[in-house]
Amino acid sequence: MSRLRPLQSHIKKILLTVITLTFVVTGSFVGWRQYSVGQQEVARVLTAQIRIAQSLMPSLLLAHDRRLRAMAGDLAGRPDQEVLARVKRECLRRDPFDICYVLNPQGRIVYISREYDSYQGFNPSHMPHVKEARQVSAVFQSVFSKRSVVALKYRLNANLRLIYERDIGNILPALLHLEKGEIFDRQSLVLLTSEGVAAYHPDQNLVRTRHHLAYDMKNMQGPNSRGLYSYEYQDKRYYAVRVELQTPRGWLLYLQVPARPLMITAVKEIALQLVEMLVLLGLLTAAIQFILRRFFSQPVQDIVDALARYEPESSYPEVLQPRKSGVREFARISQAINDMARDVSLSTERFRRLVDSLDALVYVADMETYELLYINRYGIDLFGDITGKLCWQSLQSGQTGPCPFCTNHLLIDEEGRPQPTHVWPFQNTVTGEWYECRDQAIPWTDGRLVRMEIALNITESKQAQDALADEKERLAVTLRSIGDGVITTDTAGVVTMINMVAERLTGWRQTEAVGRDLHEIFHIIHAKSGEPVENPVDKVVATGQVVELVNHTVLIAKDGTPLSIADSGAPIRDKNSEIVGVVLVFRDETEKNRLQEQSIKAQKLESVGVLAGGIAHDFNNILTAIMGNISLALTDTSLAADTAKVLEDAEKASVRARNLTHQLLTFAKGGEPVKESTNIASVITDSADFVLHGSMVSCRYDIPDDLWLVEVDHGQISQVVQNLIINAKEAMPDGGEIMVSCSNVPVGSAAEPALKGDSRFVRIAIRDTGPGIPAEMLTRIFDPYFSTKEEGSGLGLAICHSIVHKHDGHIAVQSQPGQGTEFVIYLPEGKAVQKKVVEEEAATSRPARVMVMDDEEMILNLSRQMLNRLGHEVVLAHGGQEALALYQESLESGNPVDLVIMDLTIPGGMGGKEAIGELLALDPQAKVIVASGYSNDPVVANFRDYGFAAALVKPFQLEPFSRVVNKVLAAGQGEQQG
Amino acid sequence: MQRRWIAGLLVLLALTAAGCDQQEEIKIGLAINLSGRGGAAGEHIRDGALLAVEEINDQGGVLGRPLRLLVRDDQNSDAGIKKAEEALLAEQVVAVIGHSYSSNTLKAYPLVTGNDTLMITAYTATTKLSGKDDLFFRTAIDCVMYGQKTAALFRQKGVTSVAFLMDMSNPAFVLDYLAQVKKNFQGDITTVAFESRDKVDWPKLSQELLAVSPDAVMMLTESSMTGVAVQYVRNQGFSGPVIATIWTQSPELIRIGGPAAEGMSLVTFINPENRRADYLRFADTFQEKFQKPASARASRAYEMVYILAEGLRQAEKVDAYALKKALLATEFESIMGRLRFDRYGDVVRPVYEVLVRDGRFVNGGEIP
Structure with a gap:
């Protein structure tokens, strides 16, 4: 809104403007009129003067024309001599510098003014001024006088022509005389020939040099409505009137006045009139201003002052004194204002009581400036009387400008029209309380749209809602975070929630799954039959009980992956114990099942191993007897070849049986x-x-x-x-x-x-x-x-x-x-085989006393036979205790045992593994070979670590048996052999 | 409010002042004979120069400054020359174009160049100004060349004897010309001198000229006098070659000489049948402006003004010495062809025999 100014100032300004405009318009008109009149006067005077000059010009230019013409008329038909005589006489009356000459039929000069008689015989007949038909020639430089002239031609008789060169300088005195009567400053005459050459000009040089003056008269304009021409000559503007001469035809006569003196004169006159007008207008303005002030602006000012003092809160205020102005109309206005003030006061009070009684904050703020225009009692109690302050500063805290959450832009559309009430919850940044705000754009008393907010305190209900929401959120988070898959459905089996584990197991995301039927996302079949399993939801709804899935249930995930799951379903009941849904809890049992299967398989293998180990032990002993006896039998040189072959085959089969046993043991253990x-x-x-x-x-x-x-x-x-x-x-x-x-x-x-x-x-x-x-x-x-x-x-x-x-x-x-x-x-790569062979070959057999300990009688018999075959004395023992006793006995008897061969294990008794310690305790030098069907037993593999000199792997044949026995007997240390 | 009025007034005053602020004119002078004997020929010079100045100003002037041509009539008299030059020097012109006669030029030369003003002419052939490192320039060739070419023309026409008619109102040119012809022509030469500013007894003069029955008549006279003289020579029954100089190459010769001038030869560097586009444009404009055909004198004046304007554009500043330096350094392309001054401000141009045929000038070919 533009700045408001007092009425008196307005009136003064308007009056001044009107007067100024009046002055400018009137002044301009007067100026234009004065200038126009001035120009008209100039044109009128110049026209009158140029008419005089125009009438004089033929007689000046053609001064002797009439006389010569009369003479030529008289001489027509006269003889040449008479004609020449007459011409000579008449030419004596010519003006200075004028020249007469007569041409004969050949065009040669037969007579010429005396000063130029040397040109007798000269032929000018081809020259334009002679040859042209026109009576008066163009201005040219005379061949004879060298001055600027025009030529007049007269036919004298049949043979002779008279040429009269009129010096145009001769018109000068008369025109100069004419110019002396100038009315305007520096007015002057200019005469131009039809070619534009200066025939008269105040600057005689231009005439003398036949200057092409029309060329110099630039920007020629006119004539205007007053008959004035204007042009520039030598950078000065001239006004002129112009007439064309009849004789010589085409010649132009200008009477010119410099524009500048004319303008100065006109401006002076205009200025004087304007000053007079200005004084008059000033007086008029003062008078009008006085009248307006006395009878209009002052009473209005009184009303304004009274209204400024007006207190709306006062009851039945008396605003004005009706008769103070002395003007009846103003008295009525005063009375009307007083009545209106009382009405306004009552209305305001009613409105205030109504709004102040509300149990809600009500305020009104400007939508552009954010200035608070009104706030009710509720608001004043909360924030104080903040009317006139900025809403974002007074109603909120921590704001450095209009609130980022301000809803002003929602209250009006793009065209500035009010929109429906915007309702929104908001926590006030000053009080911390929650309010339901109802914001609306309403037209204010001054017509502008303002923001009105009615804010109702909803803190308690908000807190209750938040608690409920928190609880729901906590429950949802718990469900989604639980280690098992959880799916909830309604009683129709439509999914209402699915947690993260269930998402992973089913392959369905919650956003996809919610709203779908449980069958779609929870597709379960029996692992073995592949038949669909009964929907647990139906079962739970039907029974109202917690149900478990049958074993071997497989969940088919979205991508077709089968997962073994364990599942249970339980009803969800409302506060009336009515079933409103079902919750399914399930977990992936696939890995667990796989580990169980592996464990079972391992246990089976272990059982097979134990079984194989047991069989192999006995089998080895049997094989030892078989193979040993066969090898013993084969040592019989008396055997028939066929028999020996049969025995050898049996031995080979025994070897393969031994290897098989060996494999069984390896596999088992x-x-x-x-x-x-x-x-x-x-x-x-x-x-x-x-x-x-x-x-x-x-x-x-x-x-x-x-x-x-x-x-x-x-x-x-x-x-x-x-x-x-x-x-x-x-x-x-x-x-x-x-x-x-x-x-x-x-x-x-x-x-x-x-x-x-x-x-x-x-x-x-x-x-x-x-x-x-x-x-x-x-x-x-x-x-x-x-x-x-x-x-x-x-x-x-x-x-x-x-x-x-x-x-x-x-x-x-x-x-x-x-x-x-x-x-x-x-x-x-293996090592030192050749050396061993050499050593083995080097080992010699010597009679020794050898003890054999084994629980198998047939092994003992075989061992005795083989040792006897090798030439050794044999002591047999059936267990560890017996072996130790016999060994100690042999030591004490002075017939010590040289070598002990002990079975590694004795079922139910002391085997070699246990006996070696005690035996070595009896005789640290004892040489003991361990024998076992368990070639991969650690004791056999690492016999030295246990104190044995060598190891024998059952079943054994004679040859390797003798090699080991001989080697141990031959050396302090033995070698393992099998 | 009051401030606003004052500001408005100031703006108005500033605009008015700006409107009045015009660039300073560059003044050049033109001092020629306009009212003395042969003054009619000077009109062509004046009008050619005026047209050139108007065109240059219409194109924006020289370095943004308008040219102003100050025309002064030397009246073909010593007093007139002095008066004209003093008036131009008082106006502080940067250069003077003039004069139309060699003698007049020689008289003005010390006054003009002595006042640090450049002088340029197209109408002065005297050798007395040749080979001088001074402020004098000319677009006309000098008498040395004229002498050689005139003698060659004599030989070409088989002339063995020539009678020279000499107007001693321009002795610098006339005597110089004669001397240069004599240097190159071995035939008989007789001379008859007169003063055109005095009363001339033409019958007697022509009789004296033809008394020796020359093979040819050579007229060292200006155009109007040549027009008169050739009538008297022909009236005497002389039918041999009548030869004149560039001084005569003006419509005045034909206007005054009429049929008697038919067949005359002129030794000149002005080709009357110039077909250059810029020359034809100039000729058309001249005819339109002045209602008469462009003459050799007018075209020379037009050329000189354009040369001066271009020199001023190239000059470091507007003074005679800067202008001289620029003129010497520049090659000009004028309506009459390419032109370059030598170190003395002189030029070399081809010389033609121009004939008067059917009342007009035609090119008879370059004189070898």
Whole structure:
């Protein structure tokens, strides 16, 4: 809103403006009028003057024309001599510088004014001033006088022509005289020929030099309505009147006045009139101002002053004194104002009482300036009387400008029209209380739109709502965070909530699942039958009880993944114990089930192992008797060849039986390998041929002759080879080929990083031409219980891996689907085999006293026979106690036992493992060989650690038995043999 | 409120002052014969110069400043020359174009150049101003060249004897010209001198001229006098070649000489059949403005003004010495062809034989 000013100031301003405009308009009009009149006067005077000049001009220019014309008329038809005589006389009366000359028929001058008689005979007839038809020529420089002239021509008679060169300088005196009567300052005449050449000009040089004056008269304009021309000459503006002469035709006569003096004169006159007018207007203004002040602005000012003093709160206020102005109309206005003031006062009071009685904050604020225009008693009690202050400063705290949550923009639309009431909850930043605010844009008393807010305190109900919401949130968080999957449904089975674990197990996100039927997201079937399981919701709703899912329930996730789950459903009841929904709680049992199955499988294997171990022990003892006796029998040289052959076959079968036993033991218990330096080639070929016998799979070998010996447990490595060959064979059910290749690997040449070091290895590669192993399975094939075969135990390759690593070796696999599979085994090189052989050969047999301890009678008998065959005396003992007693007895008798062979374990009694300690306690020099069917027993594998001199692995034959016995007897220390 | 009125008034005053602020004019003078004997020929010079100045000012002037041409009539008299030059020097013109006769130029030369004012002319051939490192420039060739070419024309026409009519009102040119012809022509030369400013007995003069029966008549006279003279020579029955100089190359010759001038030869560097586009445009404009054809004198004046304007544009400042330096350093392309001053302010241009044929000038070819 523009700044308001007092009425008197307005009136003064308007009056001044009107007077000024009146002065300017009137002044302009007067000025224009004065100027116009001035110009008209100039035009009138100049026109009158130029008419005089115009009338004079022919007589001035053609001064002798009439006389010469009359003469020419008189001379027509006269002889030449008479004509010339007359011309000479008449020409004597010519003006100064005028020239007469007569041309003969040839155009030559036959007479010329005396001063120029040397031009007699000169022919000017071709010159324009002679040749042209017009009576008066253009201005030109005379050949004779060299002055500016015009030529007049007269036919004298048939032969002669008179040319009269009129010096235009001769018109000068008359025109100068005429100019002396000038009315305007520096007025002057200008005469231009039809070519624009100056024929008269105050500057005579222009005339003398025949200056083309029309060229210099720039920006020619006119004539205007007053007949005035205007142009610039030498940078000065002129006004002029112009007339065209009839004779000479086309000549222009100007009477010009410089514009500047005219303007100065006009301005002076205009200025004088304007001053007079200004004085008059000033007086008029003062008078009008006095009248307006006395009878209008002063009474109005009185009313305004009274209204300014008006207190709306006062009861029935008397605003004005009605008769003070002395003007009836103003008295009536005063009375009316007084009446209105009383009405306003009553209305205001009613409104105030009404709004102040509200139990809510009511305030009104400007929507642009945020100035508080009104606040009710409730607000004043809270914030004080903050009317006139800014709402964001007074009603809120911590605001540096209009509140960011201000709703003003919601109260009006883009075109500034009020919108429906905006209702919103808000926590006041000063009181901390919650209010339900009802904001509205309303038109204020001055017409502008303002913000009105009615704020009702809702703190208590808000706190109750928040507590409820917190509780709901806590419950939701608990449910979503619980370790088991939780799904809640309504009684119709529509999902209402699903927690995070349930999301993971079902594959459905909560946003997807809520609102869907439980069947869609919780698809459960029986693990074994694949039939759908009864919907637990239905069951719970039907029974009203907690229900458990049947065993072997499988949940089919969204992506089709089957998960074994355990589940229970329970009803959700409302406060009236009515069932309003069902909650399902379930967990993933897949891993748990898998571990259980593995545990069961391991327990089974362990049982089989124990069983195999037990059988093998007894079997070994039996085999020991068989093999021992066969070997004893074969020592009989009297045997028929056929018999010997039969016995040898039996022995071979026994050996294979022994190996099988050995494998059983290894499988059953694992255990440390009993290593010896071995040529692996025979182990490989025997094992492979054994496995492949009778199958459609052939085997090729690539084994160099200089293949190094390896330090291995013959049985365990044989088992490894057999497992690998079996796998290869089973991979090629329709037949195929297995390629076994061996090579020496020098120090540092092993391809496997795990084998770097200073050892040398023998590399064994077994490759089949089967379908290969998928890449995702390659990393798992050595895992226990991992099998791709229906009936596989999942232990074969795990045992291979275990055995090879116990040999400080390495096993790896390479396979490409469709390109077969290759297992590569690295085994450490064996040592000092040749030396041992030499030593063995060097060992000699000498009669000795040997004690054999075993619980098996047939072993004792066999051992006695074999030792006797070797020439030794035998003492038999059936257990550890007996052996110790017999040994001590032999020591005391002075016939000590030289060697003791003790079974490692004696069921129900003291075995070798327990007896060796006591025996060595009796005789630290005692030589004791441990014998056992458990070749992989730690005591057998590491017999020296237990005090034994050597170890014998049952079943044994005569030859290895004698070698070990002889060696121990021959040396202080023995060697293990089996 | 009062302040607003004052501010408005100040703005109005400033605008008015700005409107009045015009660039200072560059004044050049033109001092020629306009009212003395042969003054009609001077009209062409004046009008050509006026047209050039008007065109240059319409194009924005020189360096934003308008040119002002001050025309003074030397009246072909010593007093008139002095008066005209003093008036121009008082106006502090930067250069004076003038005069129309060599003698008048020689008289004005010390006065003008001695006052550090540049002088330039197209109507002065005297060799007395040749080879001087001074403030004098000319776009006309000097008498040395005229002498060679006139002698060559004599030879070309098979002339062995020539009678020279010499107007001694311009002795500097006339005598110089004669001397240079004599240097190059081995035939017989007779001379008849007169003073055009005095009363001339034309019959007697023509008889004297032809008394020796020359093969040719050579007129060292200005155009109007040549027009008169050639009538008397022809009246005497002389039918041989009548040859005149560039001094005569003006419509006045034809206006006054009439049929008697037919067949005359003029030795001049002005090609009357100039077909350059800029020359034709100039000729058309001249005809429109002054209602008469452009003459050789007018075109020379027009050329000089443009050369001066271009020199002023190139000059470091507006004074005679800066203008001289710029004129010497610049090559000009004028309506009459390319032009460059030598170190003395002189020029070399081709010389033609111009013939009067059917009442007008035609090019008879360059004189070898």
